[in-house]
Amino acid sequence: MPLTRDQVIETAFEILRDYGLADLSMRRLARDLGVQPGALYWHVKNKQELLGVLSVMIMAPSDSGPTGSDPGSDALTESGAIAALRLQSRTIRRALLGVRDGAEVVALTHALDPESLSVLRRLAVGFEAAGLRGHKAGWAAKALVHYILGSVTEEQTRSGLIQAGVLAAPAEMSDAEDAFDFGLELLLAGAATTTNAPR
Amino acid sequence: MPLTRDQVIETAFEILRDYGLADLSMRRLARDLGVQPGALYWHVKNKQELLGVLSVMIMAPSDSGPTGSDPGSDALTESGAIAALRLQSRTIRRALLGVRDGAEVVALTHALDPESLSVLRRLAVGFEAAGLRGHKAGWAAKALVHYILGSVTEEQTRSGLIQAGVLAAPAEMSDAEDAFDFGLELLLAGAATTTNAPR
DNA sequence: ACCTGAACACCGTTCAAGT
DNA sequence: ACCTGAACACCGTTCAAGT
16 A cells, blocks of 8 residues: 555654654655655655654644633633743643654754744743733743753753763753753743733 | 865855855865865864854854953942843844854754853853852853844744745844843843842 | 656765875 | 875755656
């Protein structure tokens, strides 16, 4: 039977998960599927589109949870909204960490088309619930996304280099999470004060 | 006369400035220098090292200004330290914007070796002056660097796509600076409150 | 509709051999 | 010391031609 788009995507995801972004070439993908490289372009526009699909898959585990219009939670209060943003941010980090080079793939997709991923919109809604009006909610969401993608990309690059034997293992392991949480608090505390001083 | 390392670096910088990172290949660089590709490897270890040198050059315009131990300024007070950090951050952004794909080049270098650029250390010193103790100053500096590199990378990617005709020009131009400043204030306000509430 | 074969226009890096 | 020639092992994408 013929190759399907889903097979292409699934195999691409497996290469990414097991070997990383550097090994995810169209030619390697074709080889793993037992097909000529050109065949892929029947199922997929180009590599960028493929990475876009993978980005959505990587982020999928963070797509559940509260949206902006979620009644029955304390997200109606501003401090509740901040708490929700903290939770969402950690969930996104976990989703990115779940796939090798996940943050880099999502960052690539996000750079070429910031609107394509739904994260931004959801976080912006969260910041509106936290009391940020006008452009400010969107700006805050962008800042948070840059922070998350930058942090996790560095974290994954680091562990990739260690696994490759290029870097030695760090003395103090896993303060990465503490560092992430601290930077997150900085951003959220800043948003909270910006809300409380609306002059 | 023989090729010098400085010529290699200078020509690489010109390609980057005039044509962008995508055009800066070792082969293109060799062609512009009138030399075979292999010749470059006598002067430079590999492409990564070359990008590291370019990163330092890109950041150079932001290397002046106040350091941590700068007497005779009001940086001795915590709010003065915050003001200094705000100024430094804007200066770094301007330096990155000064070279095509500057933020991406620096981000690449930073990802593979976060210690190599001196920015991080300087910003960490700034956060210490602002009252953050222990790991916190370093964490705050990392957060700020991720934010700056992420913001400016997106800004430059965007203008690159527009120039290439892939994207239409934005309706509201240059709210990029407002967006940057807002995110910056978030981070700095967060740092200020974290300082004032040392419980 | 779906794929092959083959090409086009590239990459970064190495290294014996030349001068 | 410094460079050439040539190779190695790759890339992403296109497209006529086949089935």
